[in-house]
Amino acid sequence: MRVVVPFAVDQPKTRLSATLSADERRVFARAMLADVLAAVDATGHEPTVLATAELDADASAALPDDSDVVVDDSPLSTAVNDVLATAEDPVAVLMSDLPLVKPETVRRLVAKSGDVVVAPGRGGGTNALVVRDADFRVDYHGASYLDHRAAARDVGASLGTVDSFRLATDVDEPSDLTEVLIHGDGAAADWLVDAGFQLSVDEGRVGVVREEERS
């Protein structure tokens, strides 16, 4: 199955700005992209990066050998719907900020039955979809998990959901880095460790701390 991975080339993860510099956020986003693409590639499915601009060298380095890149500077929902409108076969759409995703996670997603399969993110988002219905279109704004379920019903599509912590964990905020250190084993986790992050336990609650800059 074609697995489309939207990637915002020039949009930093601003909610991580208290923790990471702009350049670090840029590099970290590419490490997360590399993890997602590697997980897809390991399943034998074909990743397509749906990029908002031409990929820079760091982002290109994240691409497995057989991946495609489509550049579309439209907003996310428009760009994904352009793909869906021209697709002749089922398409999966998997966000690029899901560094906990493993090959078995991708297999579960793709194996789930349903004309439209939705994997929720925290806060009502949609972190992954499989679309096997020609009429279904996305709208990522707001509580898109509920909206996508309603949209599937509206076009008469059967609905599947995937109950996955790994798919639900998009990395947007400093507390999410905890999850990457605990559950990640790819480029994003390696990058955090190299950048000096480690787990800390404070009064029983787990977070991350960063070492002082090393000389």
Added chain:
Amino acid sequence: MRVVVPFAVDQPKTRLSATLSADERRVFARAMLADVLAAVDATGHEPTVLATAELDADASAALPDDSDVVVDDSPLSTAVNDVLATAEDPVAVLMSDLPLVKPETVRRLVAKSGDVVVAPGRGGGTNALVVRDADFRVDYHGASYLDHRAAARDVGASLGTVDSFRLATDVDEPSDLTEVLIHGDGAAADWLVDAGFQLSVDEGRVGVVREEERS
């Protein structure tokens, strides 16, 4: 399989205190307990509430007909280990603040192979376990997901993990109420709706708002 559900009778969810009064937190905690017990009961497995004190009437009302109650005022890990030390058959341990858990979630947990099966919570916690090894003991303090994996290895137990958003979502903080309104369909979600909570979408992010007190 026996499914042990620890329940702190007198410990309010203090991190919800900005949003719910002490009495509301008490009632809401019992609604969450009822959801977890109903999900277990629907699978045909036998719930045992491991309570820190005698259950009050509201908590007793949450019990399915065939559930047991064990009162043990020890700290959580000690009380669970007391159960494990005397158990002759496999035991599952499922937290009581997981109102997104459905019967199919319990089935996935119990069906997972491994001498020790762990379902992570956010922030490195352990929200559910299946213990089929006589020597394994729990310690819920700190990053218990990692500690439980290490403890399983230490006793030579094979390890399984369950990748479930529903099992990962323990309800501790106001933002977690969003997940209950989006994904819950039981007593906890009903209670929130009756208490005036509803989803709100603000600049694309989803949260909850509470109606003004109705006269």
